[in-house]
Amino acid sequence: MSKQGGKTPGKTGEPNEPKIPAGGWGSLKEVGTILLKERVPFEGAQLLTHQNKPDGYMCVSCAWAKPAHPHPAEFCESGAKATAWEVTSKHIGADFFQRHTLRELETWHDHELEAAGRLTVPMRYDGALDRYVEITWERAFAEIGAELRKMDPKNVVFYSSGRASLETSYMYQLLARMYGNNNLPDSSNMCHESTSVALPKTIGVPIGTVVLDDFDHTDCIFFFGQNVGVNSPRMLHQLQDARKRGVPIVTFNPLRERGLVSFVNPQSPTEMLTGHETVISTQYHQVKAGGDTAALMGMCKAVLEADARAVAEGGPRAVDADFIAEHCHGFDGFAAAVGARGWDEIEREAGLTQAQMEQAAGTYIRARSVIGVYGMGLTQHRNGVQNVQMLVNLLLLRGNIGKPGAGICPVRGHSNVQGQRTVGITEKPELAPLDKLKELYGFEPPRDKGMNTVEACEAIRAGKVQALISLGGNLVRAVPEHGLMDAAWRALPLTVQISTKLNRSHLVHGRTAYVLPCLGRIEIDRQAGGEQAVSVEDSTGCMHGSRGRAEPAADTLLSEPAIVAGIAKAALDPNPKVDWDAWVADYAKVRDAIAATYPEIFHEFNDRMWTPGGFRKPVAAAKREWKTPTGKANFTVPDTLSADPDMPVPADALRLFTVRSDGQFNTTIYSLEDRFRGVQDRKVLLMAGADMARLGLADGDIVTASTAVDDGVTRTVEGLRVVEYGVPAGCVAGYYPECNPLIPLWHYAKESKVPAAKSIAVRVERTGGPDRPLH
Incomplete structure (x- = not known):
């Protein structure tokens, strides 16, 4: 039997978590292993020298910023895995489906599906055979177009994951709007939509204000709910440099993540x-899952109390009174609300002591320029928007937005998910330049709101969606409520998947289904106008050119722009102002169109796309220009400190939050192990020893988790193994997407509708174990 969490199953006691640092020899070993596993040890190693480099390709993994002066190896372990995964020598042709029915493939693990290799030919589902069969590109486009022409445009959804380029994304949103809808949900709806809702109301921009140079000038960094060692390891270089300058890093996170504890630089x-290890976090506070608003409230309370003492004693202010007077609105109301909250309530909801929050606040007060970094640990909650706004409140107290070395830094996941929004992928018509599109292309864009991801799922369940076109991604696996959603997917009249690899969304498909295999970003894209390059936007709002370096997996593949154009030409009437073929022949013409649509951001796009470090789009708040209704940065008062007032945790239950491993990127599972947590099998629940004892569980027990809500729906995940781990009492951690079936579709963030995957009330029932019989 394998060990879990560094302990022998069947024993209880103090958790024995791995103490390995991020990076180091373990990282190099992982890179070598994945290159060998994908059978590209030499080609892959050579390709990695071009990753995130000027005139190279931008990583298809995370969206972290790319420096103007890159390291010799400007890639991380996660990025290397993503590259090897994409350029694998293992391929899937039509013969693969002659050997395997879809019913058989449904029994495969998600890891096995993607590990089978790259898709190489267009295919259509044959229900009589229960197989995909090869089809020509011409016939696929003609059939898809004919189906779409028969449908009500309002009932067709155009989903996109975050990896498609700016060029493809622009063409895709134009296809959807010329077809007749704003149904453009994307992976932002699943993660950082809470950011996109919270920040415009508070500071007037939908993205962060920090760039890489700010890390060179900061004197304090705060982390909230972001696992840098797994989700954006290249940021560790900035963190290590900051620590060498003596910059304190304060972390609030339910788990002690290795990348936020220590780092050995492989370079x-x-x-x-x-x-030699660099200690990353100088303070590490294991906040309860969902306790972030309370923890931030505690820090704000400590800052305001320190300021009151300073005023009374005539000492230096703890708040930046001049900044607040000139740039902020709503301070007095916020200060009064903070004063009305007692420390007992704050401690209870945060899972931290007053002394811990005062310690963090003291570090904050002593710093001149502070960066606030956060991830989905803040956004994927019922009060996800409020969590982000509370971090803004903390930063505004000392003027930490709009000056060097300071600002708010949401860390995006997918490599161009932020850029897709920039060029029009949005279900919100008020965020799209509809009048400009009308002027440029001579059609009347739809003005009604489209569906976001949760709304699209609700409409699919209700039988209202006629077709789902998916530009990348594995939406079937990414969404909540698998028990109800899987049957609904199968009832869809039409599904079209534009993909590089086989995944669950190809198996749980509509009645008519197509798989359209595309080139990856790393591959050379040869069109009529020559070899093409694309562009992406990173987390800091900087645009980068990307040029493929690998030979395509097959000569039967089409590029994403070519596939979008093929569907558009088949589904739409000709438009003399849109030359889809010309755009496919020369992507520079697409960039010219983007520049014409968004001149403030993309003027001289083709000339600037290879700027080292990228060119940045205007971010008004970074210059202390506040494009809000008040004309100022706004303090906001939280409605509640409760982690989730709409899903309380019963006394016999726990609060589940989902996590990712070092062996995955979003729904892509590179390996079943998680070396940073000592886990060899992802079907686990990480639980505090005290909770295990309270519930009568032992390390290694097999359990079933069920959602602790009474809404008439049974939601369970079976066959989970309990692992004793350093988790805050009352909380339990499980892996995404394995635990997604436990998330009710209705359990999402207020205002943003981001699934609240970090806060789910669950009961855990023992069903077996290695050493103890069931009673």
Whole structure:
């Protein structure tokens, strides 16, 4: 039997979590292993030298910023895995489906599906055979177009994951709007939509204000709910440099994540030979899942109390009174609300002591320029929008937005998910330049609101969606409520998947289904106008050119722009102002169109796309220009400190929050292990020893988790193994997407509708174990 969490199953006691640092020899070993596994040890290693480099390709994994002066190896372990996964020598042709029916493939693990290799030919589902069969590109486009022409445009959904380029995304949103809808949900709806809702109301922009240079000038960094070692490991270089300057890093996170504890730089021969570790977090506060608003409230309370003492004693202010007077609205109301909250309530909801929050606040007060970094640990809650706004409140107290070394830094996941929004992928018509599209292309864009991801799922369940076109991604696996959603997907009249690899969404499909295999970003894209390049936007709002370096997996593949154009030409009437073929032949013409649509952001796009470090789009708040209704940065008062007032946790239940491993990127599972947590099998629940004892569980027990709500729907995940771990009492961690079936579709963030995957009330029932019989 394998060990879990560094302990022998069947024993209880103090958790024995791995103490390995992020990076180091473990990272190098992982890179070598994935290159060998994908059978590209030499080609892959050579490709990695071009990753995130000027005139190279931008990583298809995370969206972290790309420096103007890159390291010799400007990639991380996660990025190397993503590259090897995409350029694998293992391929899937039509013969694969002659050997395997879809019913058989449904029994495969998600990891096995993607590990089978790259899709290479267009295919259509044959129900009589229960197989995909090869089809020509011409016939696929003609059939898809004919189906779409028969449908009500309002009932067709155009989903996109976050990896498609700016060029493809622009063409895709134009296709949807010329077809007749704003049904353009994307992966932002699943993660950082809470950011896109919270920040415009508070500081007037939908994205962060920080760029890489700010990390060179900061004197304090705060982390909230973001696992840098797994989700954006290249940021560790900025964090290590900051720590070497003596910059304190304060972390609030339910788990002690290794990347936020210590780091050995694989690019430093000295560190690799000596094993010298850089301590990343100088304070680490294990906040309860969902306790972030309370923790931030506690810090704000400590800052305001320190300011009151300073005023009374005639000392230096703890708040930036001049900044607040000139730039902020709503301070007095916020300060009064903070004063009305007692420490007992704050401690209870945060899972931290007053002393811990005062310690963090003291570090904050002593710093001149502070960066607030956060991830989905803030956004994927019922009060996700409020969580983000509370972080803004903290930063505004000392003027930490709009000056060097300071600002708010949401860390995006997919490599161009932010850029897709920039060029029009949005279900919200008020965020799209509809009048400009009308002027440029001579059609009347739809003005009614489209569906976001949750709304699209609700409409699919209700039988209202006639077709789902998916530009990348694995939406069937990414969404909540699998028990109800899987049957609804199968009732869809039409599904079209534009993909590089086989995944669950190809198996749980509509009655008529097509798989359209595309080139990956790393591959050379040859069109009539020559080899093409594309562009992406990183988390800091900087645009980068990307040029493929690998030979395509097959000569039967089409590029994403070519596939979008093929569907558009088949589904739409000709428009003399849109030359889809010309755009496919030369992507520079698409960039010219983007520049014409968004001149403030993309003027001289083709000339600037290879700027080292990228060119940044205007971010008014970074210059202390507040494009809000008040004309100022706004303090906001939280409605509640409760983690989730709409899904309380019964006394016999726990609060589940989902996590990712070092062996995955979103729904893509590179391996079943998680070396940072000592886990060899992802079907686990990480639980505090005290909770295990309270519930009569032991390390290694097999359990079933069920959602602790009474809404007439049974939601369970079976066969989970309990692992004793350093989790806050009352909380339990499980892996995404394995635990997604436990998330009710209705359980999402207020205002943003982001699924609240970080706060789910669950009961855990023992069903077996290695050493103890059931009673």
